[in-house]
Amino acid sequence: MPEMTDMEVQEQLKKMLVESKAWLEGHFKLTSGRHSGNYMQCAMLLRFPKYAAFAGGEIAKRIAHLKPDFIVSPALGGLIIGHEVARALDVPFLFCERQDGAMTLRRFPMPVGKTFVAVEDVVTTGGSVKETAEHMIAGGCKWVGSACIVDRSGGTQQLGPDLVSLFKVSFATYDPDDCPLCRELGTPPIKPGSRPDKK
Numbered sequence: 001m002p003e004m005t006d007m008e009v010q011e012q013l014k015k016m017l018v019e020s021k022a023w024l025e026g027h028f029k030l031t032s033g034r035h036s037g038n039y040m041q042c043a044m045l046l047r048f049p050k051y052a053a054f055a056g057g058e059i060a061k062r063i064a065h066l067k068p069d070f071i072v073s074p075a076l077g078g079l080i081i082g083h084e085v086a087r088a089l090d091v092p093f094l095f096c097e098r099q100d101g102a103m104t105l106r107r108f109p110m111p112v113g114k115t116f117v118a119v120e121d122v123v124t125t126g127g128s129v130k131e132t133a134e135h136m137i138a139g140g141c142k143w144v145g146s147a148c149i150v151d152r153s154g155g156t157q158q159l160g161p162d163l164v165s166l167f168k169v170s171f172a173t174y175d176p177d178d179c180p181l182c183r184e185l186g187t188p189p190i191k192p193g194s195r196p197d198k199k
């Protein structure tokens, strides 16, 4: 099969996000309390291993030139995709998790002197990725790159221009007292995840 262009990968991924119901369009109440016409839950995409493998393989192609010694992800969001990227590159996969509020490499020895790429499913501010990377740097590792499936930052993430992503999107959110969807639709927003998924 010929290599897919970035645009084709983006189209393919969009189809997968919609088909897996990871990306919903409608009228939603977010955890923050704000309303939005879009909702994305990447775990819904990654529950299908073939989609996870596709995304992991495409990220791997884009970071292979960095030649990382290992991949590290912040738990929980980065676990599945980080593992898929590491599998495609045939390097170890490690993860950090919160312990007493701080991202910590709890279950593995620190690979001192080795290089890593930090991988996350969705980046908004980039906070968890940055925290994970800083923990690894403090342990003596070298940060050579960052990657995610979906960059939702709208260019405001703190990871610099080197963040590799397969899909860039930013959704408008609205104050619940001034929501155009409430006005247009006249119906209250749905809280995602509160209704059973028939698929």
Ligand SMILES: [Zn+2]
Pocket (backbone or CB within 6 Å): 027, 035, 036, 174, 176, 179, 180, 181, 182, 183, 189
């Ligand atoms: Zn609304």
